[in-house]
Amino acid sequence: xxxxxxxxxxxxxxxxxxxxxxxxxxxxxxxxxxxxxxxxxxxxxxxxxxxxxxxxxxxxxxxxxxxxxxxxxxxxxxxxxxxxxxxxxxxxxxxxxxxxxxxxxxxxxxxxxxxxxxxxxxxxxxxxxxxxxxxxxxxxxxxxxxxxxxxxxxxxxxxxxxxxxxxxxxxxxxxxxxxxxxxxxxxxxxxxxxxxxxxxxxxxxxxxxxxxxxxxxxxxxxxxxxxxxxxxxxxxxxxxxxxxxxxxxxxxxxxxxxxxxxxxxxxxxxxxxxxxxxxxxxxxxxxxxxxxxxxxxxxxxxxxxxxxxxxxxxxxxxxxxxxxxxxxxxxxxxxxxxxxxxxxxxxxxxxxxxxxxxxxxxxxxxxxxxxxxxxxxxxxxxxxxxxxxxxxxxxxxxxxxxxxxxxxxxxxxxxxxxxxxxxxxxxxxxxxxxxxxxxxxxxxxxxxxxxxxxxxxxxxxxxxxxxxxxxxxxxxxxxxxxxxxxxxxxxxxxxxxxxxxxxxxxxxxxxxxxxxxxxxxxxxxxxxxxxxxxxxxxxxxxxxxxxxxxxxx
Amino acid sequence: xxxxxxxxxxxxxxxxxxxxxxxxxxxxxxxxxxxxxxxxxxxxxxxxxxxxxxxxxxxxxxxxxxxxxxxxxxxxxxxxxxxxxxxxxxxxxxxxxxxxxxxxxxxxxxxxxxxxxxxxxxxxxxxxxxxxxxxxxxxxxxxxxxxxxxxxxxxxxxxxxxxxxxxxxxxxxxxxxxxxxxxxxxxxxxxxxxxxxxxxxxxxxxxxxxx
Ligand SMILES: [Zn+2]
Numbered sequence: 001x002x003x004x005x006x007x008x009x010x011x012x013x014x015x016x017x018x019x020x021x022x023x024x025x026x027x028x029x030x031x032x033x034x035x036x037x038x039x040x041x042x043x044x045x046x047x048x049x050x051x052x053x054x055x056x057x058x059x060x061x062x063x064x065x066x067x068x069x070x071x072x073x074x075x076x077x078x079x080x081x082x083x084x085x086x087x088x089x090x091x092x093x094x095x096x097x098x099x100x101x102x103x104x105x106x107x108x109x110x111x112x113x114x115x116x117x118x119x120x121x122x123x124x125x126x127x128x129x130x131x132x133x134x135x136x137x138x139x140x141x142x143x144x145x146x147x148x149x150x151x152x153x154x155x156x157x158x159x160x161x162x163x164x165x166x167x168x169x170x171x172x173x174x175x176x177x178x179x180x181x182x183x184x185x186x187x188x189x190x191x192x193x194x195x196x197x198x199x200x201x202x203x204x205x206x207x208x209x210x211x212x213x214x215x216x217x218x219x220x221x222x223x224x225x226x227x228x229x230x231x232x233x234x235x236x237x238x239x240x241x242x243x244x245x246x247x248x249x250x251x252x253x254x255x256x257x258x259x260x261x262x263x264x265x266x267x268x269x270x271x272x273x274x275x276x277x278x279x280x281x282x283x284x285x286x287x288x289x290x291x292x293x294x295x296x297x298x299x300x301x302x303x304x305x306x307x308x309x310x311x312x313x314x315x316x317x318x319x320x321x322x323x324x325x326x327x328x329x330x331x332x333x334x335x336x337x338x339x340x341x342x343x344x345x346x347x348x349x350x351x352x353x354x355x356x357x358x359x360x361x362x363x364x365x366x367x368x369x370x371x372x373x374x375x376x377x378x379x380x381x382x383x384x385x386x387x388x389x390x391x392x393x394x395x396x397x398x399x400x401x402x403x404x405x406x407x408x409x410x411x412x413x414x415x416x417x418x419x420x421x422x423x424x425x426x427x428x429x430x431x432x433x434x435x436x437x438x439x440x441x442x443x444x445x446x447x448x449x450x451x452x453x454x455x456x457x458x459x460x461x462x463x464x465x466x467x468x469x470x471x472x473x474x475x476x477x478x479x480x481x482x483x484x485x486x487x488x489x490x491x492x493x494x495x496x497x498x499x500x501x502x503x504x505x506x507x508x509x510x511x512x513x514x515x516x517x518x519x520x521x522x523x524x525x526x527x528x529x530x531x532x533x534x535x536x537x538x539x540x541x542x543x544x545x546x547x548x549x550x551x552x553x
Numbered sequence: 554x555x556x557x558x559x560x561x562x563x564x565x566x567x568x569x570x571x572x573x574x575x576x577x578x579x580x581x582x583x584x585x586x587x588x589x590x591x592x593x594x595x596x597x598x599x600x601x602x603x604x605x606x607x608x609x610x611x612x613x614x615x616x617x618x619x620x621x622x623x624x625x626x627x628x629x630x631x632x633x634x635x636x637x638x639x640x641x642x643x644x645x646x647x648x649x650x651x652x653x654x655x656x657x658x659x660x661x662x663x664x665x666x667x668x669x670x671x672x673x674x675x676x677x678x679x680x681x682x683x684x685x686x687x688x689x690x691x692x693x694x695x696x697x698x699x700x701x702x703x704x705x706x707x708x709x710x711x712x713x714x715x716x717x718x719x720x721x722x723x724x725x726x727x728x729x730x731x732x733x734x735x736x737x738x739x740x741x742x743x744x745x746x747x748x749x750x751x752x753x754x755x756x757x758x759x760x761x762x763x764x
Contacts, residue, residue: 465655466744467648469613469662471697471706473744476658519658520702523651523744553655 038152039075040091040100042123044068046389053084062150063102064361064400066390067124072152091121091129094152099240101319103128104146104393111140127390135240143273144419146393149239149319151328151401181302181450182442186378188298189441191434197290198347198425198433202282207268208275209315209322210243217268218246221312224293225250228300230310235329239321245269245314247322250296254448256305256456257545262447263309264341264440265323265395266292267316271419275317278421282428283411285316288343291437298441304448305456305542306338313395316344317419323395331402339367339447340406341440342396347433350413354381356436357412359396361389364405366500371407374446375439381432383439384412409440454541457481457491457531464549466523475521477549479529481514484541488533492540493518496528499546503530510534526550592726592762595626599730599758603642606737606752609745614646614664622756624730631679636687638670648699651744660702666695666750668738670714683720689713693738693750712738712751720760730758 040062043050046069051061057080059073070091073081081088094100103110106126111118118132118140129150130137138145200220204213218234225232225248232250239245248268254260266288270281280286289312296310313322323342330337346356360368365387372383389400391408399406411432417423459482466473479493490510494503495518506518521527530543603618605611620642628634648660672689691712698705718732736751 463655464652465658466651467658467660468651468744469646469648469660469697469699469704469706470610470664470748471708471740471743472699472704473648473651474660474702474704476656478656517658553652 037075037093037095038072039078039093040152041071041073041078041081041088042068042091043071043081043086043088050086053081053086057081057084060153062100062152063392064389065124065127065392066388070123070129070150092119092131094131095133097133098131099133100150100152101130102148102150102392103130103141105142107142110142110145112142113140115140124390127392147317147319148392148397149321149324151324182374182445183378185298185302185445186438186442189294189434189438191430193294193297194287194290194433194437195425195430197293198282198286198428198430201268201286201289202280202425206272206275206277206279207270207281208272208279209239209245209269209318211276214245214269214314218248218312218314221248221268221289221293225296225310228296230296230300235326237315237322237325239315239318239325243315243318245322247314247326248312249326250310252296252299252304252308252310254305254307255303255451256449256458256542258307259336260545261307261309261335261337262339262341262444263311263337263399264292264295264343264444265309265311265313266343267314267322267395268312269314269317269322270423271317272421272423273419274421280421280424282423282425283348283415284345284418284423285343286425287345287347287428287433287436291343291346291433291440294437295441295444299445299448302445303451304445305451306448308444308448309337316395320392320395320398323398324401327398327402327404330404337399337404340396340399340404341371341444342394342399342406342408343410343436343440344394344408345410345415345418346436347428347430348411348413348415348417349381349429349432350411350415353412354432354435355384355412356381356439357384357386357408357410359386359388359391359408359410360406361400362387363403364396364400364407367405368407370447371409371439371443375442378442379435379439381435381439409436411436449542451542454488454533454535455484455486456542457484457533457544460529460531460544460547461552462529462547462549463552468523473523474519475523475527475549477518477521477527477529479516479518479531479547481531481544483514484533486533487535489536490534491516492532492534494530494532494543496530496546497525499528499548501528501530503528503543521549592764593628594763595624595728595760596763597624597626597728597730597758597760598622599624599732599756601732601754601756601758603754604752605750607749609649609743609748610750610752612649613662614644616644616646618642618644620754620756622758624758624760626674626760632676634674634676636670636672636674636689638668640668640670642666661700663698663700664695665698666693668693668712668736672714672716674716681722683722684718685720686715686717688715691736691738693740695740695750708740710738710740710750712736714751718756726762728760728762730756730760732756732758 054071057077063070117134121129204217207214207217230250235247268289270279272279315321358368368385396406396408463478465476490512493506493516496503527549530546533541599622622640624638626636643665646662670691674685674687677684696707714736716734721729738750740748740750
C-alpha cells in the first residue's frame with residue numbers, strides 16, 4: 001500500500017518537476033505570493049531589536065535560529081520592515097494545506113528526490129525548511145532524519161526574558177543543608193532500575209506515535225507515576241490532522257512556591273526505518289524516559305519549595321508535536337515554568353570521551369551554566385555547554401518557542417543505531433546513563449530547592465516611591481511580609497539588581513520586625529528582593545519568593 | 554542623580570563682582586559727595602520677591618524666595634543706559650513624591666543661585682519719575698543640595714530677561730527703584746521633565762548717583 005502510494009507520488013513528482021523546469025527561472029518552487037496571505041521571511045541577525053520590529057509590524061517569530069530568524073508577517077507589513085532597515089529574504093507565502101517543517105541534514109539535500117509537492121530551502125548550515133501538502137512526505141526523506149513541525153501562528157510573539165529561579169547563594173546554612181540533601185538524592189540513582197525500565201520500554205516493540213503499543217507505553221508510564229503516589233494525568237493531543245497520542249505528566253507540588261515549576265521531560269515515543277514494525281528506541285529515548293521515572297521515584301520522597309513537573313511526551317519523532325502542544329498550553333495558561341531539562345539519548349557515549357552535551361539557546365544560557373555548575377561535582381562524565389538556537393531537534397525547542405528557558409542533555413556521540421531497529425539495550429552504556437541521571441537530578445533538585453528545617457518567609461510585598469528634587473531623584477522601597485509561623489529570631493533582607501540574583505544582603509543583623517525600608521536607590525532602575533528567616537540557633541531558611549520593588553504599587 | 558561639579562562660589566567671576574560692587578557703594582562717602590545736577594553712573598541695592606515660573610520649582614521650594622541684588626548702571630545717552638547686576642537667592646524645600654498613592658519619603662533640600670545680569674534699559678522720560686523698559690542676558694550659577702543624602706547638583710546656565718520699572722528721584726543723588734522682571738533660565742532636564750529656573754520677580758531698591 002505505502003509503496004504504491006510512494007510510487008504514485010514519485011511519478012506525480014516527476015511530472016511536476018518537468019512542469020517546473022519549463023517555468024520561468026525566477027520561480028524556484030516558492031508558492032505564489034498573494035496579498036492576503038502572510039509572508040514567511042528569513043531575517044538576519046536574530047537580534048532582540050529585529051524581533052521587536054517584527055512583532056510591532058504584526059508578525060510572529062516562527063523559528064529562532066543560530067544566525068537568522070524565520071518570521072511570518074502580514075504581506076502589508078513588508079515595506080515597514082524594509083523602512084526599519086531590516087534585511088530579509090522572502091521564503092514564500094504559505095498556502096492553505098501546506099505544512100512546514102525544519103529538517104536536519106548536512107547532505108546537499110535532505111530528500112531522496114524532489115517531487116514537485118515537497119519544497120526544500122536551506123536556511124543555514126544543516127537546517128532546511130521543508131514545506132509540502134503531501135502527508136506522506138517522510139517517505140522522501142533520507143534516513144535517518146530529524147524533524148520539527150513548525151507552527152506558523154500561535155507561537156510566543158518573540159523571546160521572553162527568561163526568568164531565572166531564586167538562588168540559594170549566600171544563605172550558608174540552608175545551602176549546606178541543600179547540598180547534603182542533593183548528595184543523598186544523587187546516591188539513590190540506580191543503574192539496575194534504569195536497565196529494567198529501558199528494557200520494559202523497549203519491549204513494547206514499537207513506540208511509534210499513532211500506534212497502539214505507543215499508547216500502551218503511555219499507560220505504563222502513567223501507572224508508574226501512580227504507583228509513586230504522584231498526581232499524574234494523560235494530556236491527549238492530535239497531530240497531522242488525524243493522529244492522536246498523549247503526553248504523560250506528573251507533578252510533585254512545591255511547598256513554598258508551588259506556582260513555580262522546574263520541569264524535566266523526555267519523549268517516550270520512538271521511530272526506526274520500519275517504525276510500524278519495530279522501533280525499540282532504547283537510547284532514543286527509552287533512556288531519557290527511564291531517567292524521568294527514576295528521578296520521579298527519588299524526588300517524590302523529598303520536599304521542595306518549588307514544584308517539579310515530570311513530563312513524558314509523545315510524537316517527538318513526528319516533529320515535536322507532543323511537547324509543542326504541552327508548551328503552548330503552558331504558555332496560554334500562564335504557567336511559570338522556570339526551567340526545563342529535556343533528556344533525549346543519554347546512554348550511548350560512544351568511543352570518545354564521556355561527554356554529555358548541555359544544549360541551550362541564548363536565553364537559556366544561564367540554565368546551562370547553572371546545570372553544569374551544580375551537577376558537575378557529582379559526576380565523572382564531562383558536561384559540555386553548547387549554545388546554539390539551531391539545535392532544535394528535540395523537545396526543549398518547543399519550550400524555547402514559548403519563551404521558556406530550556407536545555408537538552410544529550411550524549412556527545414553519533415549513535416550508529418540511531419532511528420534503527422538495532423537501537424537496543426545491549427548497545428548502551430548504563431553507567432554513563434546513570435551519571436547523566438545523577439547530573440540531571442542534582443540540577444533539578446537544586447533548582448527546585450529542597451525544603452529546609454526552617455520555613456522560608458512568605459507574603460513578601462514591595463512598594464516603591466520616588467522622591468524628587470528639581471534635578472535629582474531617589475527611590476525608596478518599602479517591604480513588608482508575614483511573620484513566620486515558626487519561632488524565628490529575625491529576617492535577613494536581600495536585594496538584587498536582576499531578577500534571580502545575585503542577591504546582596506542588606507541586614508547586618510537579622511531584623512526582628514516584618515517590614516524594611518531600603519532608601520537612596522537609583523530611581524531609574526528596578527530592584528528585586530528576597531528574605532530569609534533566621535532561627536535562634538542562627539540557622540537560615542531558603543529564600544522567600546522574589547518581589548520587584550514596585551510589584552505592589 | 555547627575556552631579557555637576559562646578560564650584561561656582563570659587564570661580565573668579567563672583568568675588569570680583571561683589572568686591573567691585575562694595576567699592577562703588579562706598580564711593581560717595583569717600584569722594585565727599587560731589588553734587589552734580591545729573592549723574593550718569595548709579596549704584597544700587599534691591600531686594601525682591603521671585604515667583605518661579607515652573608510648577609515643580611514652586612512645589613519643591615514652596616517657601617517664598619527673596620533675592621537680593623547689587624546693580625551698577627551707566628547712562629550712555631539721553632535715553633539709554635547699560636547695567637550689570639549680581640543677584641543672590643537662597644531657599645529651602647522638600648522633595649516631592651512621584652507616586653502619590655505609595656508610602657511617602659521626604660528629604661530636605663537647600664537651594665542657592667547667584668545670577669550675573671547684563672542688559673540695556675530704555676528710559677521713557679527724563680522727569681523726576683523715570684519709567685523704563687529693558688532686556689538682557691544672564692548667567693546663573695546654582696546648587697541644589699539634599700541635606701540628608703549625599704546628593705548635590707551644581708550647574709551654570711545662561712538665560713535672558715525682560716524688565717520694566719520706574720525710578721523716582723528722592724533727592725539729588727538718591728533714587729527709589731521699582732522693577733518687574735521676567736527671566737527665563739532653561740536648565741536641562743530633571744526627574745519630572747525640563748527645568749526652568751526663571752520666573753517673575755518684583756524688586757524694590759535704592760540707587761545712588763555717583764557721578
Ligand atoms: Zn529522540
